[in-house]
Amino acid sequence: MFRSRRTATAQPAGAPAGRTVGSTAPSGVPTAAELARRSRRRRVSRAVRRVLHRIRRLFTSYISPLGWAVAVSGIAALAAFLPLGWHELLAYGVVAMTMTLAAVIMSLGNTSFKATIGLPRRRVTVGDTVAVRVDIANPGRTPTANARGDLPIGEMHERFSIPMLAPGQSKQTDVEFRTLSRAVLSIGPLRIRKGDPFGLVRHEKRLADKLDLFIHPATVPLKTLNAGLARDLEGQPSGDIVDDDLDFYGLREYEPGDDVRNVHWLSTAKTGTLMIRQYEATRRTDTALTVSVNPEEYASAGEFELAVSIHASIGVRCLMQDRPLSTHAGDAHATPRHAMDFLDACSMITPDHDDNPNLVEGTLTHDPDASFYFLTVGSLRELDSIKRMALALPKSASTLVLQASEGAPRAIRRFPDFTLATVGELDDLPLIMGVLA
Structure with missing residues (x-):
């Protein structure tokens, strides 16, 4: 701490004892001059620190380790030449210092872009x-x-x-x-x-x-996917006109073989002709879409990309139909609302050797009540493994397993608990989905 100076001066009569005439700062409080000196010292200290920081940054950021090696070795060679007199040291020192000087000159210039x-x-x-x-x-x-x-x-x-x-x-x-x-x-x-x-x-x-x-990923357009559980009160109209469902559509004239329980008697009385109720088929469309990301399940990197493209094409079609969708790829589980967000997530799918071989375990944890399960697997996945996975899914749901097998002929095989489709190339997918729709 700085001490304030005291000036011994004579005090006029009547002045209070212990006070100095002309002093405005009590004892122990810095004067204005001392505060100004402290402020100047702080400014100078900050300026010095900035200069030292810039010098240190100049030597560490601009000069590479190779530059330091050349400069230091050149100086050492010139210094060693004086006592030893070896002209080789002189030549190396001159060349090294010349290169260093040229490098400094070539790096100068305004780069305020x-x-x-x-x-x-x-x-x-x-x-x-x-x-x-x-x-x-x-x-x-x-x-x-x-x-x-x-x-x-x-x-x-x-x-x-x-x-x-x-x-x-x-x-x-x-x-x-x-x-x-x-x-x-x-x-x-x-x-x-x-x-x-x-x-x-x-x-x-x-x-x-x-x-x-x-x-x-590359995708292909698919036709409307109508697979789901029919006659679901919470379902969505599918566009198919049927004679027995929950969503009333309209009336038509009676045809031989129609169920008389569907006769609309009020309209029949007005028109004098038997009129039959028609309904628009409703289906619950909660869809779970899962793709295996274990590279050991695929014969090649191209086959892995084929699987991701199959996964992406079906997901885009579901979202375009406003079907509730949940997607699963390794540890990534999401419920996308827009096709662009879903495709962004597909861009991030990467192979993972630690992916759970039981795809349905993670799917059922996040989506146990879906009406349709799409599972995309590789060609190296054995049929017995696929059957075991399908057995774990709800019996009330439909299950389609798409097996990406690059170059293989397209095929569809139906089993009691699921349908297995082999996709050899991406253009096969619309044909397969058209048959299964």
Whole structure:
């Protein structure tokens, strides 16, 4: 603590004892001058710390380990040349220091760029072409130096040159690529790099954050899925007109063989003709959609992708019909409401060796009362294993097992507890679902 100074002065008569004339601060309280000195010291201390931080950052961020090795070894060689007189040390020291100096000069320049990354579409399908737009501008008042742009695209890096930009000038670079596989692809962050070709000095700056590109699996359009439990009070109208159900549709004239219990007597009395009630078939449509993600169940990576495409195609059709849907893929369990959200989730499906081989265990935990169960499995799944899974499902529900077997002929086999469909290629799915609808 600082102590306030006291000044011994004469006190006029009548002044209170113990008080100093002209003093406004009591004992132990810093004066205004002392507070000002403290403030100046704090400002100086902060400025020194900032300078030291920038110097430390300069030496640790801009100079690479190789640059430090070349510079230190060059200085050591020159220092050793003086007592030893070896011209080899002199030559190495001169070359090393020349390279270091050239690297520093080449890394200098204004790199105050401003950049943005743009994607015309954030959601695409496997096989589509994606165009990434990179806009780089110079918002400053001085020209910028040449630099290199580095744009990560997944595990790849797209590198391009950035020319000198005058104040207010901008440059647009388009990076195009074709999507080859389903994934959630990270694009960015965009960085600029400036330095020497030897890698001794580097200057790197982050300009734009990353974007996520959803690459959806390939899908095929399916016709209306009417499979479910008929005559369910909580079901939805299916569009099929029947003579006996819960949802009244209209009247028609009597035909031989019609059940007389369906005669609408009031209309018959008015028209003089026997009139029969007609109903629109209602079906409960709670659907559980499960896909196996264990790679040991599939003969190839292409077969795994076929299974995901089957899973996605059926899910999209269910959501387009407004059927309540729950999806299961490994540890991911969801109840999507929109087809786009469901396809985004399909883009994230990855193989998992630890996936539970009993697919219905997780499905029944989250969805025990569905009216229809779709199970998508690989070609290496044995028939006995499929039968055991189907036995665990509710007897009141319908079960369809779709076995992805790349290149195999399409086939449908009916068993007492389930139906097994073999899908050799994605275009087989509409034909199979059309037969089973």
